[in-house]
Amino acid sequence: MTKSRKEIIGIKSVSKIYNLGNTVVKALDNVSLSIFENDFISIMGPSGSGKSTLMNIIGCLDVPTKGSYKFNDEKISQMKDSQLADIRNQKIGFVFQTFNLLPKLNALQNVEVPLVYSNLNRYKRTEKAKEALKIVGLSNRINHKPNELSGGQRQRVAIARALVNNPSIILADEPTGNLDSKSGSEILNFFDDLHKAGNTLIIVTHEKTVAKRAKRRIEIFDGKITLDE
């Protein structure tokens, strides 16, 4: 965690406040956080701690109520919807707990989804998606539909989808939550490999064993960062 590395994400005194009728919920309370290139971070916290909100803001799915958020020196907090969509498409790869593959599409088509919104033609899309599936070791499963794949394989398709646009960061929300321990550790080993290959990874989890794999651990409670080591 040397300061010489490039800062990708700069969050400064960010708050997210929800108005639920007559009660005001502070999901994030004056949080500041810097994430650098090739970081491998785990974010831990009990449910309701604000970790999902932080994750959504990092992932540009949501904008903060207060504070500033810079992504590669671009001010995210002032962007329009279509610009946010562009950042999500080009700079961020999402991995979800429930995989979120489209059931009617095969593995290749699922990996192609982000490329569609990058406005690539069909040949480029197929080429890049095949490459990504090769990285996750599923070259022999490209025509399989999600229901023809095991849980671990599905998650690897989802990771291929996250990788396909060469994003600046990969955001994984409980990536092993729906997997048995064997495929779970397989996926985590794969994250290690990605980290060694120079990718920036953020994993949101509530499992200590998962969190320990990360090089930098962040704990969050009641909307505040309580640990960053």
Add this chain to the structure above:
Amino acid sequence: MNKLFKNISIGFESIKSNFTRVFLTSIGLTIGIFTVSIVTAAVSSIDKEFAKSIQSIGNDKIYVGRMPWSFEFDWWNYRNRPEIKEEQLEYINQYSEFITQSSMKQNYWTRASYENKASWLQMNGVYPNYGEMLTGTKVINGRFFSENEWKLQRRVIIVGGSVREGFFEGKSPLGKKIRLGGVSFEIIGELEKTGSFTPTGSLDQVIIMPSTTFQRILTRWTWNEFVLQTSPNNINKAKEEVRLIMRVARKLKPEQEDNFAVNSADAFTKQFNQMKIAIAGMGLLVTGISLIVSGIGIMNVMFVSVRERTKEIGLRKAMGATNTDILIQFLSEAIAIAIIGGIAGIMLIRSTLYFLGTAIASFDFGGIEASSIDLQMDLLLTFYTFLVCVFLGLLAGFVPARTAANLNPIDALRHE
């Protein structure tokens, strides 16, 4: 552009997975497209039929009779009017500037028979010059009767186009004798078949004879008209002139209303157009209602589709789809549903017209000929149908598609 096409194809592809639902939804539109096309085809074939009738009445002729030509069933207003008499025609001939030729035309329906066949035909008793005034049809076989035959009250007749088929099995009727009300007449001429209707009946079912002969054998009540020839440009002036001459001839006082009617094709056209507008209006109303109903149906199905695919929308947005991408995807789906309905409608019309055409060709509907009912569905109409479908799809799909586009990706992803 790659993205645009892909968005459209994603929308189209979602149709495949729910085809039954889509098909049932589009039936409303199918019916709408079907009615509008049938009405259009009907109006246009009525139009063609009417143009023929107008031709046989002639746009350069004035008909003076007891009753105005009308589709309204109000003959009782005119039943006490005096009969049209030949003496009054002499007034017109003497005083009119615009009338170049004139003829009496006495009408009577009678039973005509040949050997063991019989039919009701309309007899017209006319002057020799009536032959020159025939419009829309001409003597194609034989000749009209002469001045001498008229003076001598000869029993010679010119028959309408349907008589050949009716009595002579398609052979020439010239020289044959048929009986009209018990009296034998010789056929000296035959009219071209027109297949048209006029307010005074079909020209195909007419028998023309000298008015002198007509009066000799028929002393009973007849229905009389004057047929007056003028030029198309003078028709209105001529009508007014004839009206005034008739008033003088009938010695009507200024305060008295006309007790006769001066008719011409244009009055008939006006009434016909009103009827046509009524038919088209009803058709449009029915179509409009079915289009609205089917639009609501499409909208409903689109809302269901958006709801079912909320999670997919969330995922696509997380992967970088903009609101516009999602909007286009769902609009394409709605348009595809509408187009499916439209295509089904066009196919339904095409097959209906085909069977209708075959049916008309194989049955004989009185005076109507198969060829005269020209139900057509041209390319332009197909194109308009397509446009209507795209427009309706856009309209019905807009609100659901915008709902989808504006979904918050976080909530949408969490949706189960």
